[in-house]
Amino acid sequence: MPQRILIALGSNVHREYNLPRAVRLLRRDPRWRVLAVSPVYHSPPVGGKKQDPDFFNAAVLLETDLTLEELHQALRQIEARMGRVRTDDKFAPRTIDLDIVFVQGRKANLHGSQLPDPDIFHYPHLAFPLADIAPDWIVPGTSTTLKHIADALRPSAQEIYPMTDTDILSRINAFSHYGTDQIFEAEENEVYDPEFEALIRKILIRIGENPDREGLRRTPLRVAKAYDFLTSGYTTTVEEVVNNAIFHDGCDEMVVVKDIEFFSMCEHHMIPFFGRVHVGYLPKGKVIGLSKIARIVDVFARRLQIQERMTNQIADAMMDILEPMGVAVVVEASHLCMMMRGVQKQNSSTITSAMRGLFRKDARTRAEFMNLISDR
Numbered sequence: 001m002p003q004r005i006l007i008a009l010g011s012n013v014h015r016e017y018n019l020p021r022a023v024r025l026l027r028r029d030p031r032w033r034v035l036a037v038s039p040v041y042h043s044p045p046v047g048g049k050k051q052d053p054d055f056f057n058a059a060v061l062l063e064t065d066l067t068l069e070e071l072h073q074a075l076r077q078i079e080a081r082m083g084r085v086r087t088d089d090k091f092a093p094r095t096i097d098l099d100i101v102f103v104q105g106r107k108a109n110l111h112g113s114q115l116p117d118p119d120i121f122h123y124p125h126l127a128f129p130l131a132d133i134a135p136d137w138i139v140p141g142t143s144t145t146l147k148h149i150a151d152a153l154r155p156s157a158q159e160i161y162p163m164t165d166t167d168i169l170s171r172i173n174a175f176s177h178y179g180t181d182q183i184f185e186a187e188e189n190e191v192y193d194p195e196f197e198a199l200i201r202k203i204l205i206r207i208g209e210n211p212d213r214e215g216l217r218r219t220p221l222r223v224a225k226a227y228d229f230l231t232s233g234y235t236t237t238v239e240e241v242v243n244n245a246i247f248h249d250g251c252d253e254m255v256v257v258k259d260i261e262f263f264s265m266c267e268h269h270m271i272p273f274f275g276r277v278h279v280g281y282l283p284k285g286k287v288i289g290l291s292k293i294a295r296i297v298d299v300f301a302r303r304l305q306i307q308e309r310m311t312n313q314i315a316d317a318m319m320d321i322l323e324p325m326g327v328a329v330v331v332e333a334s335h336l337c338m339m340m341r342g343v344q345k346q347n348s349s350t351i352t353s354a355m356r357g358l359f360r361k362d363a364r365t366r367a368e369f370m371n372l373i374s375d376r
């Protein structure tokens with residue numbers, strides 16, 4: 001049985017860089033699914049020396065089949081990868097802290113520490129982000145929710161506030177909220193992902209370039225950011241983008257959304273292919289906000305793809321979340337890797353389709369859909 005678990009994050013060394021990076025590594029890990037990420041809170045150090053830098057704190061809700069011990073080990077590995085050295089000083093400055101603090105619905109014990117972590121009752125920097133993403137979780141054996149705990153701590157915690165700085169927010173949210181411009185820019189003195197940037201630098205040298213010349217100086221950073229964005233589908237789930245925007249409705253007429261723009265990269269050459277997606281479904285009690293369909297497309301487009309698989313994945317995702325009478329997906333795309341070689345003529349496109357349920361069984365339903373999307 002998968003368990004839902006809350007993880008507390010904290011950083012006060014290069015925190016603008018380390019906190020978003022930890023969220024990215026968590027999102028990118030196949031051993032669990034990140035269901036929610038809290039806002040980032042700014043907080044003064046607790047119990048430490050006055051001169052210690054302030055913290056960024058956040059919380060992540062994830063779902064996993066791992067045991068608590070396995071999850072604990074996995075989080076320690078991520079910390080180590082991010083340069084964390086654990087000492088006995090509970091309040092020492094740290095690049096990143098990833099702590100299991102709460103398992104939904106039960107008490108637990110991890111290396112002699114109790115869960116839920118008793119610290120959540122005392123420290124607003126822990127309680128606030130947890131309450132943002134799991135307000136209704138009840139402390140086992142009580143009737144106290146995380147929201148109650150956070151509300152009780154609020155009057156004494158004016159120094160702890162959510163960040164509204166757009167830079168940190170875009171770094172964290174670029175992977176769940178689409179369309180931010182900053183992710184293709186390089187800020188002065190910005191640090192993003194030195195490991196990845198070093199790889200891009202090697203590619204530049206390998207192709208005969210000088211990575212230190214003015215125009216290329218910040219290219220590795222921009223490429224790292226662009227790739228994170230272009231492959232953000234790996235770290236985003238359909239559940240997360242749909243975010244409960246499914247409505248119950250008696251409507252049983254065909255719903256068609258056409259001309260959804262998408263940009264993807266072919267998995268054979270890592271070169272873009274792009275075009276339009278048309279989606280239709282026949283509801284059976286459940287409908288979804290139209291803008292969410294475009295986001296579902298992005299979840300699958302922003303990965304290394306082949307067009308056929310992407311088409312099927314979009315159709316299957318729609319079937320899963322809406323359980324409709326049927327789904328139809330048609331994708332028209334131009335592949336740069338073919339166009340640049342002259343294999344594909346400039347104006348031709350590759351068309352793929354995936355039909356599920358009634359759209360597959362019933363030729364008239366299918367014809368109605370095809371008619372609607374070709375009607376321009």
Ligand code: ZN
Pocket residue numbers: 266267268269270271337338
């Ligand atoms: Zn290709």
